[in-house]
Amino acid sequence: MNVEHDGKALEAARRRIAQLRREISRHDELYYRRAEPEISDAEYDALVKELEQLEERFPQLRSKRSPTRRVGSDRDENFPSMPHSVPMISLANSYDRAEVDGFHQRLTRALGHPPEAYVVEPKIDGVAAALRYENGVFQVGLTRGDGRRGDVITENLRTIGDIPQRLDWRKVTAILDAHSMLEVRGEVYMPLKEFRRFNRLREEEGLTVFANPRNATAGSLKTLDSAEVARRPLRFWAYSVAVPPPAVFGSHWRELSFLEDLGFPVTAERRRVESLEEVFESLDELERQRESLPYQIDGAVIKLDDTTVWEQLGSTAKTPRWALAFKFAAEQAETVVESIEASVGRTGVITPVANLRPVELAGTTVARATLHNQDEIDRKDVRIGDTVVIEKGGDIIPKVVHVVLERRPPGSRPYRLPTRCPSCGSPLKRLEGEVALRCLNPLCPGQQRRAIQHWASRDAMDIEGLGERWIDLFLEKGLVRGIPDLYDLSEDDLLELEGWGERSAANLISAIDRSRQRPLANQIFALGLRHVGISAARQLARHFQTFAKLREAGQKELEEIADFGPTTARSVVEELERRRELIDALLQRGLFATVAESAPRSETPLAGKTFVLTGTLSTMDRRRARERIEEQGGKVTGSVSRRTDYVVAGENPGSKKSKAEELGVPVLDEKEFLEMLEKKA
Ligand code: IVH
Numbered sequence: 001m002n003v004e005h006d007g008k009a010l011e012a013a014r015r016r017i018a019q020l021r022r023e024i025s026r027h028d029e030l031y032y033r034r035a036e037p038e039i040s041d042a043e044y045d046a047l048v049k050e051l052e053q054l055e056e057r058f059p060q061l062r063s064k065r066s067p068t069r070r071v072g073s074d075r076d077e078n079f080p081s082m083p084h085s086v087p088m089i090s091l092a093n094s095y096d097r098a099e100v101d102g103f104h105q106r107l108t109r110a111l112g113h114p115p116e117a118y119v120v121e122p123k124i125d126g127v128a129a130a131l132r133y134e135n136g137v138f139q140v141g142l143t144r145g146d147g148r149r150g151d152v153i154t155e156n157l158r159t160i161g162d163i164p165q166r167l168d169w170r171k172v173t174a175i176l177d178a179h180s181m182l183e184v185r186g187e188v189y190m191p192l193k194e195f196r197r198f199n200r201l202r203e204e205e206g207l208t209v210f211a212n213p214r215n216a217t218a219g220s221l222k223t224l225d226s227a228e229v230a231r232r233p234l235r236f237w238a239y240s241v242a243v244p245p246p247a248v249f250g251s252h253w254r255e256l257s258f259l260e261d262l263g264f265p266v267t268a269e270r271r272r273v274e275s276l277e278e279v280f281e282s283l284d285e286l287e288r289q290r291e292s293l294p295y296q297i298d299g300a301v302i303k304l305d306d307t308t309v310w311e312q313l314g315s316t317a318k319t320p321r322w323a324l325a326f327k328f329a330a331e332q333a334e335t336v337v338e339s340i341e342a343s344v345g346r347t348g349v350i351t352p353v354a355n356l357r358p359v360e361l362a363g364t365t366v367a368r369a370t371l372h373n374q375d376e377i378d379r380k381d382v383r384i385g386d387t388v389v390i391e392k393g394g395d396i397i398p399k400v401v402h403v404v405l406e407r408r409p410p411g412s413r414p415y416r417l418p419t420r421c422p423s424c425g426s427p428l429k430r431l432e433g434e435v436a437l438r439c440l441n442p443l444c445p446g447q448q449r450r451a452i453q454h455w456a457s458r459d460a461m462d463i464e465g466l467g468e469r470w471i472d473l474f475l476e477k478g479l480v481r482g483i484p485d486l487y488d489l490s491e492d493d494l495l496e497l498e499g500w501g502e503r504s505a506a507n508l509i510s511a512i513d514r515s516r517q518r519p520l521a522n523q524i525f526a527l528g529l530r531h532v533g534i535s536a537a538r539q540l541a542r543h544f545q546t547f548a549k550l551r552e553a554g555q556k557e558l559e560e561i562a563d564f565g566p567t568t569a570r571s572v573v574e575e576l577e578r579r580r581e582l583i584d585a586l587l588q589r590g591l592f593a594t595v596a597e598s599a600p601r602s603e604t605p606l607a608g609k610t611f612v613l614t615g616t617l618s619t620m621d622r623r624r625a626r627e628r629i630e631e632q633g634g635k636v637t638g639s640v641s642r643r644t645d646y647v648v649a650g651e652n653p654g655s656k657k658s659k660a661e662e663l664g665v666p667v668l669d670e671k672e673f674l675e676m677l678e679k680k681a
Contacts, residue, residue: 013058017066020051024067029533032074037215040330040392040399041298045093069317073146074127076222077538078626080635081142081149085183086242088130088144090318091123091301091325097280100302103324104276107304110313110321114275117305119252120282121270122297123325124237125214126189127221129157132243133182136169143221147318155638156221159230160188162237164263171262176244184264186238190217191295194233196364212364213296219458224623226638235295238264246307253305269293272305287328296362299327330391332401333366335359337386340371340415344423344446346454346528348439352377352417354388354400362392369398373435374417383412421446442578445475448482451528455483459534460526461515465508473497484585486512516589517620519627520547520596527583529575531568539564540572547592551576551583596631605679607633612640614657615650617670628677640665648673 024047031037031044048068055062063069075081094100108114130150132140141157142150157163172182190198195213202210210216220232238259240246249255253272260266269289271282279302286300304310304322313321336357342350352371359366369390371377380402382388387407388400420427421439423446428437439447452471456463466486474480479493489512494505518526524547525537532540543561544550558569576583586592611629613622613636620628625648626636640647640659647660647667660667668676 010058010060013054014061017051017054017058017061020047020054021063021066023047024051026533028067028073029535032218037211041093041327042095042330045095045327070147074143074151074218074222075145075149076151077630078222078224078623079151079153080630080637081145081151082140083149084130084142084145084147084242085132085181086245088128088142088147088150088185088242089315089320090147091323092316092319093299093325093327095327095329100279100283100324100326101276103302104279106321107313111309115304115306117251117253117272117274118279119256119270119272119303119305120279120286121239121301121303122267122286122293123299123301123327124187124189124239124267125212125296125298126187126237127214127217129153129186129188129221129236130242131157131163131184131186133167133184135180136167136172136182138163138165151222152637153221155226156223156229157188158638159226159232160234160236162235162265167262175258176248181243183241183243184238184259185240185242186236186264188217188221188234188236189213189295190220190233191235193294198233224626236265237267239266239301246310249307251305252303252307255307283326290328297328299325301325331362332389332391333359333361334387334389334404335366337382337384337388337400340377340382340384342417342422344421344439344444344450346447346450347530348421348441348444348447350417350421350428350437350439352415354382356388356390359390361390361398366390366392366398369400371400374437375435377415377417381414383408383415385409385412423447442581443481445481449475452480452483452486454528455486455526457526460522460528461518462522463508463511463515465504465511470508473499482585483582484589487516487586487589487591514621516591517594517624519624520545520592520594523547523592523594524550527575527579529572529579531571532575536564536568541596545596547587604632604634605676609634609645610643611636612638612644612647612656612660613650614647615653617648617650617673619670619674625673632677 024044027037027039027044027047051066052068055066055068094103104114128144130142130144131138132142138158139154140152141154141163143153145151158165167182176182190213192213195210195216198216199210210219216232217234220229220234223229223232239256241249241255241259246252246255249258256266256270269286271285273279273282283300286297290297302324304313310320310322315321337354338357339355341353341355343353344350352373354369354371356367356369371382380400382400382403385408387404389402389404390398391401392398417437418428421441421444424439424441424444426439426441426444428439430437441447449471452466453468455461456466456471471480477497479489479497480486489509491502491505491509494500494508495502519541521534521538521541524540525532525534539561540550544553553573555566555569555573558564558572559566583592606629611634613625617625629636637644640656640663642663642665644660644663644665647656647665648670649657649667650670657667
């Protein structure tokens with residue numbers, strides 16, 4: 001054996017594995033936490049598959065922390081979290097019938113005979129939730145989180161009418177003797193029609209729109225204000241029982257009927273079938289129904305009906321062996337490229353976008369598709385006037401699959417990206433090691449537009465009401481040239497523009513003003529430093545506590561932070577330097593003045609205590625109050641119970657205050673609450 005050759009292969013595998021792990025983690029963050037995926041599910045699955053195969057071939061390179069061994073995390077630090085009663089794992093995906101056949105063969109071998117029955121159900125494209133009932137009363141609702149712990153989103157789930165608050169407990173105990181706890185799992189989703197209406201409203205209000213119903217659902221569930229969640233058209237489908245274990249039902253089909261009997265919505269499209277052939281028929285049937293279903297599905301789930309053997313069959317780190325997801329191919333459509341536009345991103349990256357003749361695709365009208373970069377355009381040879389096949393990768397971002405060459409108009413020429421920035425005219429450069437062209441002019445209005453959009457976004461400064469439409473208008477009118485100008489805007493400036501009244505102007509100015517109080521982590525994230533997503537920003541804030549200390553830090557100190565490799569550390573130093581003028585201008589306007597707590601302090605009076613907030617506080621909004629409580633190790637829940645330690649009552653408190661008094665829970669007024677926050681142990 002050629003040792004040197006092997007060494008080289010190993011080295012190449014090590015590099016590719018590291019690259020894949022980074023790439024997959026980034027997409028996990030985009031998908032689960034930010035609900036802003038950049039690639040389709042199929043592309044994502046292809047990356048995971050490649051990684052799995054490499055790890056299989058090179059066992060010495062396996063790692064417990066590899067994304068192949070854990071599910072992507074949607075944990076959000078704005079919510080308290082709790083361990084799951086049973087891990088909430090994911091499903092193995094398949095894209096063709098041979099893989100379904102392989103699944104059937106594996107089960108046949110493991111059981112010693114072909115399975116007697118399967119249940120085939122729609123795979124609903126939403127967000128998983130676990131609902132815990134104690135003695136028939138809905139107590140706690142969790143997201144999947146990282147599979148082991150989930151975020152507590154009980155109050156948000158309570159706003160969903162499909163979720164029963166109270167079950168007919170006699171029905172439960174008639175079937176399951178004396179189980180005082182029941183945990184139901186299912187998918188929260190937004191029906192397509194409601195999703196479109198909801199997005200239209202957002203657009204009218206100048207807010208950013210969601211790319212698809214799943215993102216709208218994920219974003220809604222992570223909203224901190226339950227009253228706002230109640231306005232979102234969310235629904236729920238139940239698909240399993242986690243506690244007691246499904247084995248007690250003997251069959252998954254019966255498990256679903258039990259749920260339906262209790263008043264949970266269960267999809268009518270489910271089928272119980274008795275052979276592999278019938279499984280395929282059900283898959284076909286679902287794929288045909290797909291277009292006409294009122295909600296979005298991205299495939300089907302095939303489950304072994306006999307739940308008594310589920311445990312014995314077991315699961316891998318991520319997925320059970322008794323179930324398989326079958327993903328439908330992305331829906332495609334044909335249309336014409338009317339023009340190609342080069343759009344400028346917030347870091348100056350130029351992305352070519354095809355303007356398409358509008359066409360219906362997977363329930364929405366598509367008029368644009370990204371072409372990524374010049375390499376991609378060359379590879380597919382997309383030209384203006386071409387007829388192209390487009391698809392929504394996993395129903396998300398539309399993209400061009402290929403050109404229909406037979407329909408190419410005569411005389412067309414290959415498309416080249418411009419050599420100058422379409423927004424400011426400065427020459428574009430291709431940086432070393434990058435495929436993308438960039439505009440390097442920091443004052444470029446195209447970049448500023450995107451930078452301001454990012455600055456105003458939810459995880460950043462969360463400036464409600466500063467939508468794309470208004471940003472464009474402010475730039476166009478010269479009212480704003482960069483982020484700092486936002487903080488110089490006055491109500492009078494806005495009143496001079498069409499579409500603004502006294503109230504809306506006052507609201508926006510106060511939202512901008514309030515943004516100065518955003519936690520340090522969000523302000524750091526808002527700067528849009530390369531390689532610094534919201535979780536890295538949180539680590540920076542926690543580590544340095546003040547912006548001044550972060551600014552002074554060198555690469556070495558940054559590398560000391562867990563998860564910060566040399567690349568991220570270098571990038572932080574360089575990017576802060578690059579934004580020196582911007583940062584100075586923002587400091588002058590009172591930004592970056594908030595101080596982060598190091599780590600939740602266990603010795604504060606708030607540590608381990610549960611708070612409920614009611615009414616309006618004069619010194620901070622609710623989000624900030626929650627953050628301050630959590631910074632000191634306390635937690636905030638939505639409803640008062642005997643387990644609540646304190647209720648903080650501001651102006652015009654609701655019924656929560658009287659409930660607290662009834663139960664003998666101490667009520668703090670704003671002054672007492674502030675004193676408690678200030679009290680150092
Ligand atoms: S059963 C062990 N059934 O798909 C996991 N999941 O990609 C059991 N999903 O996390 C899940 N529809 O959020 C199941 N009918 C269905 C489903 C379904 C959608 C989601 C679920 C799961 C994800 C896996």
